[in-house]
Amino acid sequence: MNPMLKDSNTIATSKLPRRVKRKKGLGLKDAQVAENPSEFSFAIAKIAVAQICQSVGFKTSKNNALETLTAVSTRYLETIVRSAASFANTSNRTDSNLFDVINGIHDLCSVRGFLGGSAMHKGDLLRSSALKEIMNFANNSVKVPFANQIQLRNVSEVTIDSGTSMCISNQSKSHIPRWLPHFPKQNCDQVLVKERKCGEKLWEHSLAGDENSVVSQSNHVNGKEEKVTRMELPKGRERMKFKIRGEEEKRVGLGVNIMNGVCKGRKRVTWNHNKMNGFIIEDDQDEKR
Amino acid sequence: MNQNPQSSEGRPDDDTALSDFLASLMDYTPTIPDELVEHYLAKSGFQCPDVRLTRLVAVATQKFVAEVAGDALQHCKARQATIPKDKRDKQQKDKRLVLTMEDLSKALREYGVNLRHQEYFADSPSTGMDPATREE
Numbered sequence: 001m002n003p004m005l006k007d008s009n010t011i012a013t014s015k016l017p018r019r020v021k022r023k024k025g026l027g028l029k030d031a032q033v034a035e036n037p038s039e040f041s042f043a044i045a046k047i048a049v050a051q052i053c054q055s056v057g058f059k060t061s062k063n064n065a066l067e068t069l070t071a072v073s074t075r076y077l078e079t080i081v082r083s084a085a086s087f088a089n090t091s092n093r094t095d096s097n098l099f100d101v102i103n104g105i106h107d108l109c110s111v112r113g114f115l116g117g118s119a120m121h122k123g124d125l126l127r128s129s130a131l132k133e134i135m136n137f138a139n140n141s142v143k144v145p146f147a148n149q150i151q152l153r154n155v156s157e158v159t160i161d162s163g164t165s166m167c168i169s170n171q172s173k174s175h176i177p178r179w180l181p182h183f184p185k186q187n188c189d190q191v192l193v194k195e196r197k198c199g200e201k202l203w204e205h206s207l208a209g210d211e212n213s214v215v216s217q218s219n220h221v222n223g224k225e226e227k228v229t230r231m232e233l234p235k236g237r238e239r240m241k242f243k244i245r246g247e248e249e250k251r252v253g254l255g256v257n258i259m260n261g262v263c264k265g266r267k268r269v270t271w272n273h274n275k276m277n278g279f280i281i282e283d284d285q286d287e288k289r
Numbered sequence: 290m291n292q293n294p295q296s297s298e299g300r301p302d303d304d305t306a307l308s309d310f311l312a313s314l315m316d317y318t319p320t321i322p323d324e325l326v327e328h329y330l331a332k333s334g335f336q337c338p339d340v341r342l343t344r345l346v347a348v349a350t351q352k353f354v355a356e357v358a359g360d361a362l363q364h365c366k367a368r369q370a371t372i373p374k375d376k377r378d379k380q381q382k383d384k385r386l387v388l389t390m391e392d393l394s395k396a397l398r399e400y401g402v403n404l405r406h407q408e409y410f411a412d413s414p415s416t417g418m419d420p421a422t423r424e425e
Contacts, residue, residue, distance in 0.1 A: 056359050112399065
């Protein structure tokens with residue numbers, strides 16, 4: 001008897017040994033971690049499709065068949081929705097409504113055909129037979145709720161940040177060197193205006209405030225604050241080594257510090273902000289001339 | 290939803306049936322969960338705050354899957370019925386309704402999906418061995 005059974009199993013490929021069912025049950029219980037969102041949604045859809053197949057009457061299913069049916073059904077859903085969205089967009093709307101969805105359902109039901117499909121775009125959409133079939137299905141079918149409760153854990157990772165936010169995290173801007181100061185935050189303009197070192201102001205605030213006092217304060221504190229800003233940098237800048245050949249006037253103009261103890265041999269160049277500002281101001285004056 | 294002028298022409302029975310159906314969708318729990326449908330809605334650019342439309346799409350998809358699975362089930366049963374009776378009696382213990390690619394591809398062909406799959410694909414070293422001893 002046993003050899004006969006084995007032979008028949010090999011001939012009729014649909015007959016599966018009992019271990020398959022056991023393995024499937026174990027597989028559902030195993031905690032599987034989806035690597036990306038599409039895999040996660042596919043796994044959820046797979047469970048739902050398996051439930052529907054079970055409610056239809058199947059006892060077990062092969063894994064590849066179940067995955068194929070899941071892929072087809074998710075594409076079916078996406079196609080309905082995409083055509084509904086395009087119907088909405090062609091009628092100058094962003095929000096879709098019931099008529100768009102019915103049109104989308106018509107598009108996909110027209111492959112198989114339905115009652116009144118010949119006059120699809122002439123008749124009343126609300127009286128379409130495709131919608132009535134869905135209504136009958138919803139009323140008559142056995143309602144099987146989804147088996148598992150979906151846990152939405154990493155919502156923040158899934159949602160995409162809108163590009164308008166100005167608060168920039170360090171991780172997202174890896175191309176900016178870390179020794180540069182942090183970007184200012186968006187909502188602290190008012191505070192920044194008070195804390196500006198060089199007496200710079202936004203134009204609208206400069207109209208309201210008293211300019212002279214701020215400028216004089218900033219001039220007094222300028223030297224100290226420069227050191228403070230350097231201390232605030234998140235990471236020390238690398239030493240820049242380069243030679244300056246040619247005009248000696250510029251070397252002198254860059255600052256007296258050049259020949260001082262820190263930078264010997266003309267390889268390292270440092271300058272302080274006063275001299276920098278002086279240069280910039282001079283350049284501006286040159287341009288004005 | 291009131292933008293379609295044809296909606297006023299519908300018969301009152303249909304209108305009440307439709308409105309009842311839409312109202313019943315508020316309490317309906319389709320097998321395909323709302324979160325999943327909303328994920329695909331957002332992926333496809335569908336924008337609508339109404340939960341009923343989400344559920345309607347879910348019900349439509351569920352109907353499609355149920356129809357395909359029902360057709361595959363009929364194919365499966367029909368194929369099992371062709372087995373001669375003397376063998377069928379011996380297989381009665383193993384008679385089980387299994388969703389296979391063979392039945393699924395036949396069922397999906399009616400819905401315009403041409404499904405091609407390998408007739409024989411050795412995806413594991415144990416494929417083709419004695420089915421009673423192999424572990425899948």
